[in-house]
Amino acid sequence: xxxxxxxxxxxxxxxxxxxxxxxxxxxxxxxxxxxxxxxxxxxxxxxxxxxxxxxxxxxxxxxxxxxxxxxxxxxxxxxxxxxxxxxxxxxxxxxxxxxxxxxxxxxxxxxxxxxxxxxxxxxxxxxxxxxxxxxxxxxxxxxxxxxxxxxxxxxxxxxxxxxxxxxxxxxxxxxxxxxxxxxxxxxxxxxxxxxxxxxxxxxxxxxxxxxxxxxxxxxxxxxxxxxxxxxxxxxxxxxxxxxxxxxxxxxxxxxxxxxxxxxxxxxxxxxxxxxxxxxxxxxxxxxxxxxxxxxxxxxxxxxxxxxxxxxxxxxxxxxxxxxxxxxxxxxxxxxxxxxxxxxxxxxxxxxxxxxxxxxxxxxxxxxxxxxxxxxxxxxxxxxxxxxxxxxxxxxxxxxxxxxxxxxxxxxxxxxxxxxxxxxxxxxxxxxxxxxxxxxxxxxxxxxxxxxxxxxxxxxxxxxxxxxxxxxxxxxxxxxxxxxxxxxxxxxxxxxxxxxxxxxxx
Amino acid sequence: xxxxxxxxxxxxxxxxxxxxxxxxxxxxxxxxxxxxxxxxxxxxxxxxxxxxxxxxxxxxxxxxxxxxxxxxxxxxxxxxxxxxxxxxxxxxxxxxxxxxxxxxxxxxxxxxxxxxxxxxxxxxxxxxxxxxxxxxxxxxxxxxxxxxxxxxxxxxxxxxxxxxxxxxxxxxxxxxxxxxxxxxxxxxxxxxxxxxxxxxxxxxxxxxxxxxxxxxxxxxxxxxxxxxxxxxxxxxxxxxxxxxxxxxxxxxxxxxxxxxxxxxxxxxxxxxxxxxxxxxxxxxxxxxxxxxxxxxxxxxxxxxxxxxxxxxxxxxxxxxxxxxxxxxxxxxxxxxxxxxxxxxxxxxxxxxxxxxxxxx
Numbered sequence: 001x002x003x004x005x006x007x008x009x010x011x012x013x014x015x016x017x018x019x020x021x022x023x024x025x026x027x028x029x030x031x032x033x034x035x036x037x038x039x040x041x042x043x044x045x046x047x048x049x050x051x052x053x054x055x056x057x058x059x060x061x062x063x064x065x066x067x068x069x070x071x072x073x074x075x076x077x078x079x080x081x082x083x084x085x086x087x088x089x090x091x092x093x094x095x096x097x098x099x100x101x102x103x104x105x106x107x108x109x110x111x112x113x114x115x116x117x118x119x120x121x122x123x124x125x126x127x128x129x130x131x132x133x134x135x136x137x138x139x140x141x142x143x144x145x146x147x148x149x150x151x152x153x154x155x156x157x158x159x160x161x162x163x164x165x166x167x168x169x170x171x172x173x174x175x176x177x178x179x180x181x182x183x184x185x186x187x188x189x190x191x192x193x194x195x196x197x198x199x200x201x202x203x204x205x206x207x208x209x210x211x212x213x214x215x216x217x218x219x220x221x222x223x224x225x226x227x228x229x230x231x232x233x234x235x236x237x238x239x240x241x242x243x244x245x246x247x248x249x250x251x252x253x254x255x256x257x258x259x260x261x262x263x264x265x266x267x268x269x270x271x272x273x274x275x276x277x278x279x280x281x282x283x284x285x286x287x288x289x290x291x292x293x294x295x296x297x298x299x300x301x302x303x304x305x306x307x308x309x310x311x312x313x314x315x316x317x318x319x320x321x322x323x324x325x326x327x328x329x330x331x332x333x334x335x336x337x338x339x340x341x342x343x344x345x346x347x348x349x350x351x352x353x354x355x356x357x358x359x360x361x362x363x364x365x366x367x368x369x370x371x372x373x374x375x376x377x378x379x380x381x382x383x384x385x386x387x388x389x390x391x392x393x394x395x396x397x398x399x400x401x402x403x404x405x406x407x408x409x410x411x412x413x414x415x416x417x418x419x420x421x422x423x424x425x426x427x428x429x430x431x432x433x434x435x436x437x438x439x440x441x442x443x444x445x446x447x448x449x450x451x452x453x454x455x456x457x458x459x460x461x462x463x464x465x466x467x468x469x470x471x472x473x474x475x476x477x478x479x480x481x482x483x484x485x486x487x488x489x490x491x492x493x494x495x496x497x498x499x500x501x502x503x504x505x
Numbered sequence: 506x507x508x509x510x511x512x513x514x515x516x517x518x519x520x521x522x523x524x525x526x527x528x529x530x531x532x533x534x535x536x537x538x539x540x541x542x543x544x545x546x547x548x549x550x551x552x553x554x555x556x557x558x559x560x561x562x563x564x565x566x567x568x569x570x571x572x573x574x575x576x577x578x579x580x581x582x583x584x585x586x587x588x589x590x591x592x593x594x595x596x597x598x599x600x601x602x603x604x605x606x607x608x609x610x611x612x613x614x615x616x617x618x619x620x621x622x623x624x625x626x627x628x629x630x631x632x633x634x635x636x637x638x639x640x641x642x643x644x645x646x647x648x649x650x651x652x653x654x655x656x657x658x659x660x661x662x663x664x665x666x667x668x669x670x671x672x673x674x675x676x677x678x679x680x681x682x683x684x685x686x687x688x689x690x691x692x693x694x695x696x697x698x699x700x701x702x703x704x705x706x707x708x709x710x711x712x713x714x715x716x717x718x719x720x721x722x723x724x725x726x727x728x729x730x731x732x733x734x735x736x737x738x739x740x741x742x743x744x745x746x747x748x749x750x751x752x753x754x755x756x757x758x759x760x761x762x763x764x765x766x767x768x769x770x771x772x773x774x775x776x777x778x779x780x781x782x783x784x785x786x787x788x789x790x791x792x793x794x795x796x797x798x799x800x801x802x803x804x805x806x807x808x809x810x811x812x813x814x815x816x817x818x819x820x821x822x823x824x825x826x827x828x829x830x831x832x833x834x835x836x837x838x839x840x841x842x843x844x845x846x847x848x849x850x851x852x853x854x855x856x857x858x859x860x861x862x863x864x865x
Contacts, residue, residue, distance in 0.1 A: 016510065303745045323748035335746060344740040346515060354732065355747045367729045395515070 002029045005189045006051070006069070006158055011060035013046055020046035022213045023060070028158065033180060033190045035200045035221060038210035039233055039430045040401065044193050047210070048160050051191070052084045053077035065157075075106065083151035084160040089143050093136035100135055101150045121152050125179045139495075140167035140288050148179070159183065160191045165199060166456060167288055170491035177203050195233070196459070197226035211235050234431045243442060243464070249279030250314075252450040253300075253331065253419045258310040258319075260299055262474075268292040270299065273476045275469060277419065277450040282441065283479060284465030285454045287494055292474040293454050294336070297423045300452075301333035302326045313419065327359045330418030334408050336427060336454075338401065342408040345397035349389065352396050353378035353411060360415045377414070385410035386436065402433040413440050420444060423454040438464050458490060470494040509855040519853045524799055524806070527846040528813070534845075535838045544828055552827060553820030553838075566819050568706025572777050574815035576601070576769035578714040578808055580793035582721045583762030585802040589725070590737040592758045596642065596657030597766040598790025599664035600635035604767025605774035606671055607634030609687060609781045612696035613676055616688065623695040627771060628709075635767015636760050638664065643759035647752045653759065661790070669783050676781050691779035698776030710772030714811070717765060721804040734758065766790060795843045814839070 008026040012019070021043045028034045038044045049055040051062065053071030062069045064080055071077035074084075091100050098115045102108035109117070115131040122129045127145045135143060144167060151159055161180075165173045180190055180203065194200055200207060201221045209217050209232045217232050254276040262269045270292050277283045287293065298304035299311065302323035311319040313331050321329075335341045343352045354374045358364050363374045378392035385406040389399055396404060405426070412420055425441065426434035442464055445451045454471075455461050461468055462482055469479040472495035480489070532554075536546030557566035580597045587594050594600075608631030615623050642656035676687040690696045701707045725731035737744040737754055745751070769789065774781060796814050800806030821835035 301746060302748065322750075323746065327748075333746075337742070340740045341742045341746055344736055344743045346739045347736070351732070351736075355736065355743060358729065358747075364729050368727055369729060369732060 002031055004028070005030045005065060007063040008047075008051070009061050009063070011047065011050060011057045011062070013050060013055060013057050019213050021050070021057070024210065024213070024215050026208050026215070028189050028191060029206075030157075030189055031184045031187045032205040033184055033192055033203055035204035035207035036191060036193045036210065037195065037197075037200065037207055037229060037233055039195065040428050041212075041430070042210040042233070043213040044210055045162070046213075048084065048162065048191065048193065051077070051158075052082060052160060078154055078156075081155070081157035082160065083154050083156035083158070085144070085147045085151055085162065085164060087162040087164075087166065089147055091135045091143055091146060094134065096132050096134050097129060097138075097146050098131040100146060101131075101153065104150050105153075117153060118149055121149050125149075125152065125182055126175065127179060140290055141169070141172045144168070144176075152183075156188060158189045158191060160193070162193045163195075164192075165194065165196060169288060169494040170458075170487050173199065197221075197229050198459075200229070201226060209233055230431065246280040246446050246466075248281055248466075249448060251276045251278050252314060253277045253452065254312045256310055256312060258299065258306055260295060260304065260306050260310075262295055263304065268295055268474045270295050271474045275476055275479055277452050279418075279448050279450050280445055281467065282445045282451040282453060282465045284461035284468045284482065285452065285471055285476070286456065286458055286461050286468060286490065287471035289456055291471045291495075293423055293456075293471060295474070296471065296476075297333060297335055297421060297454060300331070300421045301335070324359055327356060327415075330360075330416075332356065332360075332412040332415055332417035332420050334412050334420070334422045334425065336423040338404050338408055339397060343396040343404060346395055348378075348395055349382070349387075349392040349399075349407060350375045350378045352407070353381060353392070356411060357415060381407055381410040381414055384414065385440070402429040405429050406433055406437065409437050409440060413444055417444070417449055419450045419452070421452045421454070424456065425453060426455075426457065426460060434460075468493070508858050509851070510858050511855055512853075515853050516856075520801065523849045523853060524801065524810070524846060527799070527842060527849050530845040530849065531838065531842045534841055538834060538837065539830065542830065542834060544830060549824055549828055549830060552824045553817055553835075555820075556823050557816055557819040564704075566823070568700075568704065569819045570812065570815045571706035571711050572708070573818045574811045575708070575710040575714045576773055576789045577793050577796045577814055578811035579710065579717055579769040579772075580762075580766045580790055581796040581800065581807045581811060582714070582717040582804060583765030584793055585797040585800070585804070585807060586721065586724070586734055587758035587762050588738075588797055589802050590734040590754055590758055591741070592755055593654045594639060594642070594657050594759055594762045595654050595794065596639070596659075596661045596664075596790070597762060597793055598786055598788065599657070599661035600638045600763040600766035601770035601773075601790045602661075602664040602668050602786050603638040603770070604631040604635035604764075605770030605785060606668065606676070606781065607631055607767070608771030609676060609690065609774045612690055612693060612775065613687060615695070616693060619695045621695070624698070624775070627696060627775060628768065631767045631771025632764040633767070635770065636764040638767070639759045639763020640756075643756050646759075647755055653755070657759075665786065668781070668785060672781050672783050672785070678780075686780045686782040689779045690775050696775055697779075698772050708772065708776045710769065710776060713768055713772065714808075718804045718808050721807075725804065730757070766793075792839070795839070798843060799846055814842075817842070 004027055006028040008024065011021055011024045013021045024047055036044050046055060050057050053074045053076050069080060071080065098111060098118060101118060102114055108114060118129065118131040127149060129142065129145050129149060135146065144164065164176060168176060184190060192204055204221045207219050207221045208215065209229065211233060219229065255273050258270055258273040260270040268291055295304065299306045302321055306319035308317040308319040313329055318326060339345045344355065354363050357377050361377050363370050363377065375392050381387065382389060382392060387403050387407045389403060409422065409425055425437050429437065441451050441453065453461065453465060465482050467479040468482045468485055470477045470493035477493040532550050536550055539549040540546040557563065557570060580601065584594055584597055608627040611627045611630040612623060638660060641660060642653040645651040645656055646653045672687060673685050678686060678688045698708050698710065725735065733744060733749045733754065736747060737749055774785065778785060792814060796807060796810045800810035817839050824830045825832060825835060
């Protein structure tokens with residue numbers, strides 16, 4: 001076996017009320033891609049934050065190249081050869097690539113030689129990037145390259161990557177993997193955090209699985225079934241949502257050549273979107289984040305007004321209708337951001353039930369609120385969607401992400417919508433809750449509603465949707481039946497490789 | 506070391522406890538302040554909080570509490586609606602002045618006619634005047650995205666100039682021997698906002714303040730519009746999603762707070778003050794901001810806070826005349842109240858913990 005790079009022994013970290021990591025051990029060898037697997041809240045982030053010097057462990061030790069390693073801060077970690085690419089980029093839109101990279105360095109070289117270095121690294125590793133381009137104009141994949149190059153300039157020995165493929169098309173993922181393989185060939189070790197099991201099977205040499213802050217096992221991904229890994233992550237047998245054959249009915253919702261300029265400077269404008277959803281159908285809309293998903297939802301929910309005829313519900317033009325009027329007609333939405341958009345954080349669940357339920361559930365008469373009815377509605381949602389909470393008087397922000405998501409989706413599903421639009425229905429939700437939410441969407445469609453699911457999780461879309469379309473820079477591809485759609489086709493619909501090339505090795 | 510830890514949800518106990526704690530802390534620090542000024546702190550605090558209510562001259566001070574408290578509560582109720590939704594009307598003082606000018610203007614236009622319709626018409630004019638003055642920042646905000654804090658505040662100074670010009674010009678008493686100021690409305694029975702029960706201080710403004718409290722309570726707790734106001738304050742995006750129109754909310758909140766401030770001005774000019782004069786405005790519009798926060802933006806809380814603030818006004822006056830405390834010290838004392846309230850407010854959303862040494 002090759003030499004051990006990082007040896008972690010019995011790391012423990014507790015926060016008030018929760019043990020984030022309990023006695024976690026892990027060994028990373030030189031030149032290997034090591035996967036860190038686990039559900040949300042399993043303790044993956046805390047573990048890498050300890051390795052990167054952002055969080056101090058309560059107990060346990062780390063050894064880097066055989067020497068004790070206890071970084072007090074990220075700077076110390078970087079000096080020791082550990083670099084990290086975060087899931088959320090920390091880049092300034094208004095600056096160019098080289099300036100952004102210089103900002104992250106302790107002693108940046110003169111701009112010209114830095115630009116030279118950036119070119120050199122980007123060519124070596126197949127990450128084409130012009131150092132003088134403004135970051136605001138770059139795609140998500142290109143921004144990630146800025147972050148990766150920023151790390152590579154430090155010549156790291158261990159590169160930590162947090163969910164790197166969530167912002168990439170399948171083609172871009174392939175290119176990233178080539179880059180990573182080239183790095184490992186040079187002896188760099190990669191700690192790869194993800195919950196996408198197929199990816200891990202394709203890329204990683206070893207995997208450590210965390211559940212509730214504990215090590216629950218290690219495996220060789222290529223030799224383990226994805227389903228087995230998933231069950232190790234969840235700790236129980238997975239329930240796969242059931243699909244029943246459904247009869248398609250009339251077109252309920254149609255977008256007709258919808259163009260909508262974005263409200264903010266770095267938002268995405270929607271361009272010539274034409275699509276329709278039938279009764280009983282689930283239409284999946286994929287695409288890399290930031291390609292117009294939020295804007296599409298806003299136009300459908302009524303938060304953003306569009307030309308009247310561009311949005312049609314049961315043949316009626318509703319582009320100018322208010323959110324309340326749309327709900328009254330039966331068009332309901334659930335936005336991606338749970339706290340602050342779909343729900344008010346400091347308000348109780350009863351009040352949050354009222355937030356969208358007032359019209360269809362008759363929770364108000366002539367403007368006066370019926371608190372009793374609102375409370376009963378909240379209790380029904382909690383009971384039917386298994387929301388774990390002491391009761392409807394609890395503030396929304398006190399709920400965990402998955403529980404609040406069940407509440408938010410439940411609130412709309414219980415109102416018997418004719419059309420339901422959801423954005424990222426299972427984002428940040430544990431596997432069991434995600435399965436329940438998907439099942440609810442399938443049941444809704446089986447009952448004759450049309451469902452439009454916007455998601456960045458391709459597996460999810462393939463699992464539940466009948467037809468698939470992708471958003472790319474505000475344009476929507478033509479919708480195709482999901483059955484028989486290949487990963488390549490999906491990738492091309494999402495915009496292909498955005499002009500990227502595979503590493504020239 | 507102390508450390509702040511966010512509570513999973515706001516503490517109900519502390520929501521009610523903070524105003525009390527703030528008052529106690531103000532008393533303590535105020536006492537220290539008074540002691541440093543060479544006064545007996547216990548006596549000074551007692552004079553401010555006890556004397557107006559229970560001393561042998563309380564029969565004189567108690568009506569004063571209603572007279573001072575009513576405009577504070579009336580204005581603060583209006584402000585609290587906007588504050589809850591994150592719409593900041595800082596210019597109630599200006600709306601108060603314009604309300605008084607409009608109401609007094611109507612009365613003086615009809616002088617010396619005696620008729621039953623004059624007082625109701627004045628009330629209407631006062632409310633409309635304040636509403637119109639508040640519509641200026643509202644429309645500028647809705648139309649051009651200006652900041653309502655700045656615009657409403659600056660309009661206070663415009664209103665003050667207008668007040669000066671009116672009391673020296675258009676509304677000046679023709680029989681006033683050249684002195685600035687209007688006719689005294691207290692001597693014009695049809696326009697006089699007289700005490701409803703002699704010797705109690707109870708005038709129409711007090712009635713209006715109580716109605717406003719009930720109206721605001723019902724609005725916020727039982728009505729969709731009140732729910733939308735609270736929702737906008739907590740999560741503006743969620744409010745948009747629910748279907749709240751920010752434009753309408755800005756117009757409503759600024760309009761209501763302007764109208765109530767205008768009414769407060771009208772009741773003052775037609776009653777306790779009686780004349781439009783250069784120094785007619787006494788800072789009620791600004792103090793009402795403290796009252797609104799001291800009352801936790803809750804209608805009943807505001808009622809209590811208005812009473813408390815009136816007490817420090819009346820008691821402060823007594824302390825000034827009896828103990829010779831400087832006026833600035835009394836104002837500082839009132840300012841402390843808001844300071845401590847905001848500081849202690851932290852405990853509703855955070856708990857304070859002693860920090861253990863971080864294990865290394």
